[in-house]
Amino acid sequence: MMLLDVRNLTVQLKTESLDVSAIDKMSLSMRDGSIHALVGETGSGKSLFARALTGTLSDKWHVKADRFFWQGEDLLRKSEEQRRQIISKDIAMIFQEPKLSLDPTARIGEQIEEVIPKSDFTGSFWTRRQERKTLVNKLLLKVGIKHYDFCSNSYAHELSEGLCQKVNIAMAIVRHPKLLIADEPTDAMESTTKIQILRLLQKLNESKDMSVLLITHDLESVVQYADEMTLLYNGQSVESGSVKRLLKRPFHPYTETLFKSIPKFNTEIAPKSRLETLKGSTPPLQHLPIGCRLGPRCPRAQKECVVTPKSVKYKGQVFSCHYPINMES
Template identity: 55%
Template sequence: MNLLDIRNLSIELVSGNKPILAVDRVSLCMKEGEVRGLVGESGSGKSLLAQAIVGVLDDKWQVDADRFHWRGTDLLRLSLEERKAIISKDVAMIFQEPMACLDPTTTIGEQLEEAVDSRQLSGYFWQKRQQRKAAAIKLLHKVGIKHHEFCIRSYPHQLTEALCQRVMIAIALATRPVLLIADEPTAAMESSNQGQIFRLLASLNQLKNMSILLISHDLENVTHWTNTITVMYSGQFVEAGTTEQIFNRPFHPYTRALVDSSPKANMLLPAKSRLMTLPGSIPILQHLPIGCRLGPRCPRAQQACVQAPKVKNHHGHQVSCHYSLKDTY
């Protein structure tokens, strides 16, 4: 049984006279213990999809899906309160900018203690206070912050971005989630700090069997840490499969372009040569192309691309394209 099973999820922005379809019928499945990458350019709808799963989108966004199952339970049939009770217990999310997400007026220790699940505590209220503090320290140790004294009494602005990201992960782990969603967890970090964060997430997956949805715009970076990858473009599903399939034999022209823009896939190129890029840029929400949204930029686009392509499944390797690269290999 799938841990998370989403079919044809759409997210509309209700603004003005005409709603804008920001995410168009995207499907996503995750199994227990899986590390799945969700890849695409900025503006492709990755963060919107993650926020829809967690349930933190505000009223201007309307979410609809053919199926939205969590461990076999249809969340769409539940009330908002029942859905939040399940998701807040089993799913946690790490956001892009840890400095902006942490409360600047409260110490790290107080924020960690507040995040500790009350169900883990027992005894009288004064005993629970000590238990909360001990749990907060244990969480810091779990994410690799051994010298917790300085961190606990510090405010977010007194810590480095890498430390703040570790604190965000500690807060996310406080509820002992089954699924951890990491939205660009290493954005704007130095490469050494990026490696530390990714190794930490990998250890959580291996030791706790925690499922992780790793969101990134960098396909090459994600391939080192994931089992499977889903690719999105401008709010549409593009391709999904194992990491090896996506990186070594991509079927979609957009995925092929992402791979070709990676230095790892172009080791034989002469020094200082240009990497392959698609012409143009990702469309804005107010002016989305009809049919396949990659059409205006796609080197294989033809007349049929004015209709949205259906998803085709090739032994677990899914692609949404009228003229896929499957037969070119």
């Protein structure tokens, strides 16, 4: 079953001095119970797209889409209040700076208690206090925090980044969301902690049948934990499909270059040789190229690339390129 189906979502920034599409006709489809990775360089618009989905952007951003289906239901036909109720109930999000997401003036246990729905309490009013503590401890234990009493009585600054992220995950899953959006959940964490967080997300996905949208630039983690992926460059979707298929046979030159920039995935690279990278850098919003935004850096770019390429579906993968690679049968 298709959980999320978004077509041609555009996010425009309109100010007195600037009018630009930070996200340009982005499409994304997610199957129920899957881990889908949204991959791209820093500044490509990954977090902006996630916030557009959850409706948490400020008024200066204007969002529109041709289609926004959630579990087969057209959210564009509903009022803003109805969309907000559905999204707040079914979608949760964790961020890349876990300590900043927590209240520094309240203990962890108190913060978790605030987000527990009243329907989860079954006892009388007089037993509610003990019931809250029991539910908090169960949540912390569920996300892998064995010393839950210490964690519950601590403030955010007294805990490590990894523990704070686990607390954020506990607060996110308390309402049993159908989709958890993880925005760079392991950014700047040491490798051991990063593995713990990713394994926790995988475990929640398997045991609770909860879909995960993993936003990251770490391709090694994507290959190990994700089922499908979408690659984003400067606000434009370049290719999407099964992780295994994209790794084996990408059709977009950007996808191939990203994988070849990592020695683990580039078996043809000679020892002590330079890694393959794209020349130049990602353009800022004020100076976006017309047509395909990868054009100025793409080794296969030609005159036709000044026109935005249409999405093409081929052998289970969707890509947007005038001159794709590996198309020989």
